[in-house]
Amino acid sequence: MTHNFTVSPDFNPGHISGWYIFNTWLQRTINEELHLELYNSASEQRKAIADDRVDLIYANPYDATALVRDKGFFPVARADNKTDEAIIAVNHESPILNVEQLTDGTRISSTDDPDVRMMCMIMLEPAGLNKSNTSTTQRDAYILIAKDLLKNDADVGFFLEETYNELSDMTKKQLRPIVHSQIHVIHHLLLVGPKLAHKKDDIQSSLLSMADDSKGVGVLKNLNFERWVAVEQEEAEFMIDLMDTLAE
Amino acid sequence: MKDMMPDNISGEYQEHLFSYHDGTQRKALFTNIETQLPEGRLIVSRTNTDGIIIDVNQPFIEMSAYHKDELIGQPHYILRHPDMPAAAFSDLWKMVQQRNKWHGYVKNLRKDGGFYWVYATVIANIRKGDITGFTSVRRRASRAKINEAEILYQTL
Numbered sequence: 001m002t003h004n005f006t007v008s009p010d011f012n013p014g015h016i017s018g019w020y021i022f023n024t025w026l027q028r029t030i031n032e033e034l035h036l037e038l039y040n041s042a043s044e045q046r047k048a049i050a051d052d053r054v055d056l057i058y059a060n061p062y063d064a065t066a067l068v069r070d071k072g073f074f075p076v077a078r079a080d081n082k083t084d085e086a087i088i089a090v091n092h093e094s095p096i097l098n099v100e101q102l103t104d105g106t107r108i109s110s111t112d113d114p115d116v117r118m119m120c121m122i123m124l125e126p127a128g129l130n131k132s133n134t135s136t137t138q139r140d141a142y143i144l145i146a147k148d149l150l151k152n153d154a155d156v157g158f159f160l161e162e163t164y165n166e167l168s169d170m171t172k173k174q175l176r177p178i179v180h181s182q183i184h185v186i187h188h189l190l191l192v193g194p195k196l197a198h199k200k201d202d203i204q205s206s207l208l209s210m211a212d213d214s215k216g217v218g219v220l221k222n223l224n225f226e227r228w229v230a231v232e233q234e235e236a237e238f239m240i241d242l243m244d245t246l247a248e
Numbered sequence: 249m250k251d252m253m254p255d256n257i258s259g260e261y262q263e264h265l266f267s268y269h270d271g272t273q274r275k276a277l278f279t280n281i282e283t284q285l286p287e288g289r290l291i292v293s294r295t296n297t298d299g300i301i302i303d304v305n306q307p308f309i310e311m312s313a314y315h316k317d318e319l320i321g322q323p324h325y326i327l328r329h330p331d332m333p334a335a336a337f338s339d340l341w342k343m344v345q346q347r348n349k350w351h352g353y354v355k356n357l358r359k360d361g362g363f364y365w366v367y368a369t370v371i372a373n374i375r376k377g378d379i380t381g382f383t384s385v386r387r388r389a390s391r392a393k394i395n396e397a398e399i400l401y402q403t404l
Contacts, residue, residue, distance in 0.1 A: 099287050100309045100391075123288055125367065128390040184305060235377065238383070242292065245349070245385040246371040 002033040003196050006048065007040050008188060010060055010113040012166050013141070018222030019058075019192055025219045029206045040142060042112045055196040056203075060084070061186045062114040067242045071238060073191040074200050075236035077228040078209045084186045086119035091149045092176045099179050100126055102156065104133040109145040109154035112138055113245035118160035119181050146171050186239060189231055193236040203236050251275035257361040264330035268323070278330055282360040284388070287313060290385040291366065299324045313350055313359040324384070329357040333404035344372050344382055352399035353389055356373060365394045 005026075007019050009085045010244050016038065024037040032054065038110065039045035042063070049067065061084055067073040090096050107131055109242055110117050121130065137154060139145050142163045150171075164172075185248055190207070210216035211227035233239040254261070259279040268275045285291065292305040301319050309316050312327060319326065324330070328337070333356055343350040350370045355363050360375055366386035373381045388398075 050366055091343075110396070121255060122290075124391050126287065126388045130394055181288045181290070182307065183290045183292075185292060234375075238294070241373050241383040242385060245371050245383055 002035050004011050004048075004078055005036050005056040006045060006054050006117060007033045007036075007038060007058045008060040008063065008113075009042055009045055009115065010111065010160050010163065011058075012224075015223055016164065018219070018224070021108045022219050025215065026203070026206065032196070032199055032201045042114060052122050055193040056191070057193070058188055058190050060113060060115045060188055061239060061243050062118065064189045064191060064236065064244045067191050067193075068236055068240055072194045074193075075189050075195060075233060076200060077190045077202045078187040078231050079223075079225040080227045082162070082187065083184055084115060084188060084226070085181045086116045086123070087159045087161050087164045087180045088120050088123055089149065089157050089159060089164065089175045089177045090155065092174050093154060094155070094176070096155070096178060099123060101145040102127040102129060104129070106114055106134045106225055107153070107155045108134050108136040108158065109139060109156070110125075110136055110158040111140065111142060111145065111149035111161065115186070115243075116160050117200045118243075119183070119186075122246060123181060124156075143167070143171075146175060152173055185242060186224050187231075189236060189239075190228070249274050249322060250348065251361075252277040252361070256359055259361065261361045266325075266328065268325060270323075271322055272385065275358060276328075279360045281360075283311065283358065283362050283364045284368060285364055287387070287388060289383075291387070293324070293384050294373070294381055295324050295384070296381045299362050299382070301326075311358070311364055312356070315364075318359075327356040329355045329363055329370055331355050331363075331398075331401060333344070333401050335404045336401065340370060344370050344378040345379070347374065347379070353393055354386070355397075355401075356386075365389050365397075367393070 020036055022032050027034040033045055096102060145157040146167055147229055149157045192203060207228035208230060210220060257277050259277045259281050261277045265275045266276055289307040291308045291311055293301055293308050295301055295302040301324055304319050336352060340350045344377055352368055354366050354368045357363055367389040368384060368386045370382055370384045372379045373383055
């Protein structure tokens with residue numbers, strides 16, 4: 001039986017091949033057939049989750065909440081030294097220097113990644129901004145948000161920090177971050193679904209020893225990960241509680 | 249909990265004697281010096297079911313001006329400012345005990361007698377159907393909302 005693996009669509013497109021290599025490595029290591037399906041948007045992926053078409057997922061913190069609490073997924077691991085942070089950026093020629101200079105009617109460009117949207121909307125609160133007094137253009141990719149800023153089609157853009165940092169130097173020179181989150185305790189998680197739960201311990205032990213194996217090191221490098229670290233149920237529950245406090 | 253010490257206070261201060269719900273008292277010293285939570289920071293803490301702090305993140309430590317080992321094991325009301333009405337906190341406890349999320353604007357007291365405003369959210373940690381503690385997240389609040397809260401709290 002083939003199990004379906006997917007990755008939160010907010011990953012850097014430059015790592016697509018890295019995830020395919022990881023999928024191949026993992027299925028050989030745990031002796032289980034895995035099919036990697038990458039979705040173009042968070043909404044497409046969420047539909048697959050709702051239809052029970054996902055058995056293993058590298059999930060963003062927002063989706064991890066529903067997967068653990070509502071779908072019975074188990075936390076397995078997270079990438080070491082990687083936390084989910086967000087950046088709000090403007091065109092480098094914008095007169096806006098900080099969030100509190102933004103006013104009603106601010107035009108936002110954002111992807112539909114729910115965790116990034118949530119963190120960035122929270123960072124707009126000190127300016128008294130919310131959904132009702134801003135307008136949002138939704139884009140499929142972070143590079144399109146950068147383009148909106150460069151063309152002055154948006155006043156601010158919402159980015160996952162890691163993705164912002166991986167924009168080209170040419171693009172970053174024309175943008176300017178006005179605020180970045182410093183939450184420190186929110187991560188993407190690798191989660192195993194109920195149909196693959198019998199392999200949970202195998203998957204976890206394989207991932208934890210990955211950095212000790214020469215092939216594994218190569219696979220990690222393609223993902224830009226140093227190593228995996230274990231995530232126990234309570235650590236995931238704490239992060240989920242934290243996400244709950246931040247959700248509207 | 250120990251009284252606040254004049255040696256730790258920066259600037260001119262006033263005194264206030266708190267009598268807490270658990271029967272203890274504490275002399276608080278407070279000034280008019282405000283510290284703003286920097287943009288993008290979130291203050292995170294966890295308490296047990298009695299409101300005793302069991303974990304805090306770095307922004308909590310920096311904004312409170314306490315060392316971590318001065319916070320762990322203390323009641324969360326170590327941060328309570330004399331300008332905060334008791335009614336606000338009784339509403340908080342009622343809401344979270346009923347497993348509802350509580351939101352509110354809170355003026356917190358620093359170790360140095362200064363204060364900082366936050367927009368706070370508190371939820372119950374529910375494990376296997378039981379409340380095992382509470383998570384609180386505090387973020388920077390808009391000045392307009394702080395002004396509204398200041399006026400409201402004077403009436404409570």
